[in-house]
């Protein structure tokens with residue numbers, strides 16, 4: 001075993017710490033994580049963890065979500081600069097303006113958002129449960145923030161009156177329809193699976209649209225040997241590991257999130273050793289955000 005991994009393991013034991021990692025993290029981090037998953041899975045897991053220290057290998061809003069759900073735990077993110085550009089596309093002033101202008105709309109906020117935005121929302125959602133969150137709301141009018149592509153995907157599966165903010169994931173936006181068309185021509189028997197953060201014209205080509213947690217069962221069960229993958233390339237690690245007999249092709253070489261890839265094993269070691277960087281939130285914001293996030297975790 002790698003010396004660094006041995007040191008990480010020793011620190012995890014000594015400090016009663018746990019490592020959770022998003023599906024977009026580097027393969028070597030997913031390999032040693034205690035738990036891996038998408039945002040919804042990680043939120044559900046983190047809520048019930050008994051350990052005192054939770055190291056979140058993901059982007060900032062994920063560690064913040066852990067801090068919202070587990071105020072008594074020490075939540076650490078190994079790289080403070082691992083941020084999500086989508087989460088920063090809407091400000092508190094923007095969401096307050098929406099609330100004022102559209103008082104009859106329920107505000108649904110994608111979990112890829114900062115705590116202050118969650119605190120101003122009626123409920124949060126992830127890509128795994130966005131459709132059900134919106135459809136289960138008592139309000140017929142919904143404002144969805146901040147991702148316009150996920151909002152439009154939800155709109156296709158909902159009778160609600162939906163408006164949305166114009167944010168987007170810069171990584172998924174890079175995938176173009178032509179990229180997928182070329183690969184479909186090259187691999188005519190392949191299935192194309194895409195994340196709902198992709199552009200609507202790309203999603204039209206998909207055989208299946210799902211969050212990263214939906215991707216693994218799909219890949220296992222689908223009757224195809226070649227699968228074209230329309231999401232961040234970190235998912236390939238587990239897909240290949242779980243399905244050695246299948247061929248996975250990333251739909252574009254541009255599907256890599258630099259922020260997700262900032263964290264290294266060395267960062268995790270230092271995070272555990274120095275207990276850095278701790279996420280703390282003003283209690284007033286945390287309590288308001290908790291309500292929206294907790295409701296999210298109750299919806300399948």
Ligand code: SF4
Pocket residue numbers: 059083084085086087112169170171172232257258259260
């Ligand atoms: S892949 Fe997109 S949504 Fe996910 S962390 Fe990176 S920029 Fe944010």
